[in-house]
Amino acid sequence: xxxxxxxxxxxxxxxxxxxxxxxxxxxxxxEKRDRMAHDLPEWEDLxxxxxxxxxxxxxxxxxxxxxxxANAVKNGIHVHWAADSDEYNAIVxxxxxxxxxxxxxxxxxxxxxxxxxxxxxxxxxxxxxxxxLGERIxxxxxxxxxxxxxxxxxxxxxxxxxxxxxxxxxxxxxxxPTYLTHVARLxxxxxxxxxxxxxxxxxxxxxxxxxxxxxxxxxxxDMSTSIPKLHIVSMGIEKLIPDYRSMAVFQRLLARCxxxxxxxxYTSHFRGPRPGGEMHIILVDNGRSQILGDADHWQTLKxxxxxxxxxxxxxxxxxxxYSYTYxxxxxxxxxxxxxxxxxxxxxxxxxxxxxxxxxxxxxxxVDLSTQIYRWRQELDSLGHSDPMKKFMSKRMAFxxxxxxxxxxxxxxxxxxNWMPKCLVNSKLNPWAYGxxxxxxxxxSFHRLWKKKKI
Amino acid sequence: xxKMSAREQILNALRGNTRxxxxxxxxxxxxxxxxxxxxxxxxxxxxxxxxxxxxEMEAGDSIDELVLLAYPEAKIIASNVKGVTAQLNPDTVxxxxxxxxxxxxxxxGAIGVAENACVWIPQTMKEKAVCFASEYLVILLHKHDxxxxxxxxxxxxxxxxxxxxxYKFGTFISGPSKTADIxxxxxxxxxxxxxxxxxxxxx
Ligand code: SF4
Ligand code: SF4
Numbered sequence: 101x102x103x104x105x106x107x108x109x110x111x112x113x114x115x116x117x118x119x120x121x122x123x124x125x126x127x128x129x130x131e132k133r134d135r136m137a138h139d140l141p142e143w144e145d146l147x148x149x150x151x152x153x154x155x156x157x158x159x160x161x162x163x164x165x166x167x168x169x170a171n172a173v174k175n176g177i178h179v180h181w182a183a184d185s186d187e188y189n190a191i192v193x194x195x196x197x198x199x200x201x202x203x204x205x206x207x208x209x210x211x212x213x214x215x216x217x218x219x220x221x222x223x224x225x226x227x228x229x230x231x232x233l234g235e236r237i238x239x240x241x242x243x244x245x246x247x248x249x250x251x252x253x254x255x256x257x258x259x260x261x262x263x264x265x266x267x268x269x270x271x272x273x274x275x276x277p278t279y280l281t282h283v284a285r286l287x288x289x290x291x292x293x294x295x296x297x298x299x300x301x302x303x304x305x306x307x308x309x310x311x312x313x314x315x316x317x318x319x320x321x322d323m324s325t326s327i328p329k330l331h332i333v334s335m336g337i338e339k340l341i342p343d344y345r346s347m348a349v350f351q352r353l354l355a356r357c358x359x360x361x362x363x364x365x366y367t368s369h370f371r372g373p374r375p376g377g378e379m380h381i382i383l384v385d386n387g388r389s390q391i392l393g394d395a396d397h398w399q400t401l402k403x404x405x406x407x408x409x410x411x412x413x414x415x416x417x418x419x420x421x422y423s424y425t426y427x428x429x430x431x432x433x434x435x436x437x438x439x440x441x442x443x444x445x446x447x448x449x450x451x452x453x454x455x456x457x458x459x460x461x462x463x464x465x466v467d468l469s470t471q472i473y474r475w476r477q478e479l480d481s482l483g484h485s486d487p488m489k490k491f492m493s494k495r496m497a498f499x500x501x502x503x504x505x506x507x508x509x510x511x512x513x514x515x516x517n518w519m520p521k522c523l524v525n526s527k528l529n530p531w532a533y534g535x536x537x538x539x540x541x542x543x544s545f546h547r548l549w550k551k552k553k554i
Numbered sequence: 555x556x557k558m559s560a561r562e563q564i565l566n567a568l569r570g571n572t573r574x575x576x577x578x579x580x581x582x583x584x585x586x587x588x589x590x591x592x593x594x595x596x597x598x599x600x601x602x603x604x605x606x607x608x609x610e611m612e613a614g615d616s617i618d619e620l621v622l623l624a625y626p627e628a629k630i631i632a633s634n635v636k637g638v639t640a641q642l643n644p645d646t647v648x649x650x651x652x653x654x655x656x657x658x659x660x661x662x663g664a665i666g667v668a669e670n671a672c673v674w675i676p677q678t679m680k681e682k683a684v685c686f687a688s689e690y691l692v693i694l695l696h697k698h699d700x701x702x703x704x705x706x707x708x709x710x711x712x713x714x715x716x717x718x719x720x721y722k723f724g725t726f727i728s729g730p731s732k733t734a735d736i737x738x739x740x741x742x743x744x745x746x747x748x749x750x751x752x753x754x755x756x757x
Contacts, residue, residue: 125738128738140587141587142584142585142586142587145583145584145585146584148579149579149581149583149584152576152578152579153578153579153581155576156576156577156578156579159572159573159574159575159576160572160575161568161572162565162568162569162572165564165565165568166565175722176722181559181560181561181564182560183560183563183564187560231745232735233733233735233736233744233745234733234735237735237736250734250735250738251735252735252736253735253737253738256737257736257737260736277736277737277739277741278739278741280736281733281735281736281741281743281744282743284744285743285744285745288745289654289745292687292745293651293654309718311718311722317731317732317733317734317744318731318732318733318744318745318746319686319731319744319745319746319747320744320745320746322682322685322686322725322746323686323687323745323746326650326681326682326683326685326686326687327650327651327654327683327687337564337568342578343712344708344709344711344712345581345705345708345709345712346581347708348703348704348705348707348708348709349581349584349705351704351708351726352669352703352704352705359734361603362599362603362669362670362671362728363670363671363672363704363726363728364728365604365727365728365729365730365731365732365746366725366726366727366728366731366746367672367725367726368723368724368725368726369718369723369724369725370722370723371718371722371723371724372718372722372723373722374682374723375680375681375721383564385560385563385564385567389564389567389568389571390567390571392567392568392571392572392573393570393571393572393573395573398573
């Protein structure tokens with residue numbers, strides 16, 4: 101028995117070289133993140149604070165949204181509310197139409213992806229240009245993102261070169277990344293000059309001041325909003341934080357966790373329209389308020405989309421974003437997909453070895469693996485459970501309900517490394533069938549942690 | 555029947571679905587990193603990870619000379635900073651598009667952050683495009699405006715009434731625009747400034 105994830109992954113793994121490169125690339129980002137964490141003595145306090153701030157904010161979200169709206173309106177910003185993606189798409193279209201906009205430049209936003217905004221605008225005759233380099237490459241190649249922060253790392257330079265040569269006149273034979281980035285720079289400059297509106301997401305909304313914060317390395321969000329006079333912000337309602345003191349905590353965590361940098365190059369605070377311009381913020385629910393009521397899964401609302409859980413996940417790294425059926429892959433994507441539509445996205449629940457690494461890197465402490473485990477339990481009642489895997493699930497349930505045993509088992513797990521392969525990777529062990537058994541490290545994370553080596 | 559507005563619908567759903575409520579954590583429990591020599595740390599971060607150049611300005615130096623020293627090829631300079639010789643002024647250009655041809659933008663930073671080489675740039679000009687569309691950027695920063703970490707920087711912004719008054723924008727910039735979107739190869743000059751020089755002013 102297999103899930104769509106394991107089938108896609110099996111297909112993907114046939115090209116060993118590609119798979120290995122993918123694994124190494126993202127593990128490299130994970131290692132950079134580790135260095136960032138080790139460099140700051142207050143790292144765990146920051147995570148604790150980030151978790152606490154998000155817990156507080158999402159459980160007082162109605163009040164904070166009202167405060168945010170009142171302050172934003174005082175700042176001269178138009179605030180809109182969208183209950184679902186249809187309402188959201190209609191509001192964007194309406195604003196653009198009332199300004200007779202034909203071309204929109206966009207900086208990366210997972211929310212617009214979630215709501216299929218580009219399709220909606222294009223259907224209505226507008227030209228939409230993604231301006232993040234990775235996103236632009238994917239848009240030109242008609243591909244979907246395979247990661248939420250580094251969306252095009254799976255595409256190779258030769259493919260990008262070919263695509264540019266075909267679509268950007270004057271591109272030479274070189275596939276050098278510096279050259280290709282420069283070609284894109286000139287190509288995108290032209291788009292910024294011609295566009296009638298700039299659209300951005302929001303990494304954070306600050307309730308106390310009524311402003312949004314957008315973080316990029318390329319400066320594309322800033323180019324998008326410094327040249328066109330109309331700025332539209334699309335913001336999921338869970339992106340709110342209370343104040344500047346909270347902002348400091350998140351600014352310090354976001355880039356360190358996501359890409360292993362101390363900061364993004366640009367951390368831009370938008371507190372109102374440009375001189376002579378107009379600024380709109382669309383607050384989008386699209387299922388979020390329902391998630392809040394879900395005792396098992398509400399913590400996904402704390403997520404700030406840093407991507408760290410993907411980079412560390414052995415299953416993500418070895419199966420790539422396209423093996424998942426939801427547009428957000430990796431640990432957080434498995435959970436968000438299930439919250440979106442269980443019947444459609446349940447395959448992804450198999451994409452997990454319950455190694456818990458995602459929980460340990462998440463800056464806001466989303467209980468990712470516990471949630472995946474809960475979904476597996478629930479699959480039973482949905483009739484999607486693979487009987488083979490039930491066998492394993494029962495044992496996992498035992499482990500999770502007995503934390504003492506869990507720690508002990510991880511320590512014992514080392515013994516697995518010396519067990520004959522036929523025993524470990526046999527059909528007796530349903531997770532080994534279709535999943536190559538992981539090597540358990542000599543020192544588990546928990547033990548290193550206790551020994552203060554991490 | 556009156557259809558509930560999306561706003562009401564969302565707020566009601568949130569109120570109805572909130573179960574346990576959590577208090578705001580005490581952020582004073584964090585003791586953020588501080589440096590023996592914040593200026594030295596800023597210089598180190600700016601010139602390594604951030605990828606910026608750094609010049610120190612002593613009494614008697616002119617900004618014009620330093621700009622020329624950093625970017626000798628520059629033809630079009632844009633600035634509204636007093637005492638800087640510029641061909642374009644972001645306060646008086648008709649449109650932001652005019653700033654697309656700028657070789658070097660000269661702007662003022664208000665706070666430098668030692669932990670990550672961020673410089674707080676409050677918008678003090680009509681067209682902020684000068685901060686992003688210029689090929690190269692010169693950022694002026696007083697040494698005494700360097701703080702240890704982002705907590706201190708945000709506290710300063712919050713405590714001041716200088717920012718977000720006339721223009722409702724401000725940004726932290728740490729070095730030149732960069733990307734690693736093509737096979738993780740680090741390339742400077744993705745969309746915005748291809749190079750940044752921070753001029754540290756001694757007082
Ligand atoms: S617990 Fe599952 S989802 Fe999380 S990192 Fe491990 S394999 Fe990936
Ligand atoms: S779940 Fe945590 S680690 Fe994963 S993207 Fe969200 S914030 Fe980052």
